Amino acid sequence: MKVFAASLVLLLAGQDKVELRWKWTKGQELVYKSSQKMVMEFGGAPMEQSMGYTYSMTVNEVADSGEATLTIKYLAVVAKGSLPVEYDYDSEKDKEAPADGPAAMQAKMVGQSFTMKLNPLGRVTAIQGYDKVLDAMLKGAPEDNPQMRTQLKQMYNDEAFKGTMQQMFPPLPESKVGKDDPWKSEFIVKVPMLGGMTFTQDSKVTDVKEGNAHFDQDIKVEMKGEKENPLAGVMELKEAKGKASAAFSADKGCIVTQKSTMAMKMTVQGNPLTMSTTGEVRLVSRK
Secondary structure, eight states, X not given: OHHHHHHHHHHHHHHTOBOOOOOOOTTOEEEEEEEEXXXXXXTTEEEEEEEEEXXXXXXXXXXXXXXXXEEXXXXXXXXXXXXXXXXXXXXXXXXXXXXXXXXXXXXXXXXXXXXXEEOTTSOEEEEEOHHHHHHHHHTTSOTTOHHHHHHHHHHTSHHHHHHHHHHHSOOOOSSOBOTTOEEEEEEEEEXXXXXXXXXXXXXXXXXXXXXXXXXXXXXXXXXXXXXXXXXXXXXXXXXXXXXXXXXXXXXXXXXXXXEEEEEEEEEETTEEEEEEEEEEEEEEEEO
């Protein structure tokens, strides 16, 4: 009887565990809304910036491994900030886009697309074509600022943007998970002027209900490969920590929501620079 009872406990415990995998079919489309707010302070001058995007993810191909090749298309943008001048633009509400400034560049992203490869465990393996998005953003911009153009091309090249997209899709555990089960993941985000930033995520399932696995994350960011950074010693990352919470649908095979916060402390030529960000990604349509 004791053996039967123990086996029953193990069986019931196993039923609470789910396998978290992205699931794709050719032609499938997911639509997400993402938003991010950044507050930065340097030399007593605070700067606020908010960005929001609505984008579709359409499946072009699915490999035997389950890795999907996706077309990511920007459907709408929201841009608001205080520097270098105040701007506030919403492509879904405003009839005309700004003629110049940061919001004008963001407005030109609407309708642009690039391709991304995402494996079943949520790893972004490749980005292609983001240079065309950048070309569209820079179209009509002043030609007399080559430094700005160089910085933007560094920030928005395919390899750098792969890390940006990875932050929106946290890597998933290899084995099935249930409540209180942990896993750990790492990925690198390449940032202009700083180099490779290694994101370490300690994740833990908080609940499994209605086909969704809810999990919390503690995030730590460290600099690696400083020797490749031409500004090492000029701009340095001192500390970066964050938290996130997410829900992944085991039935639908996709992320449903993700919210995150991050606080960074840096120095620029010895002067302190602080930056805090809050972000959210949520599924709004699945076809």
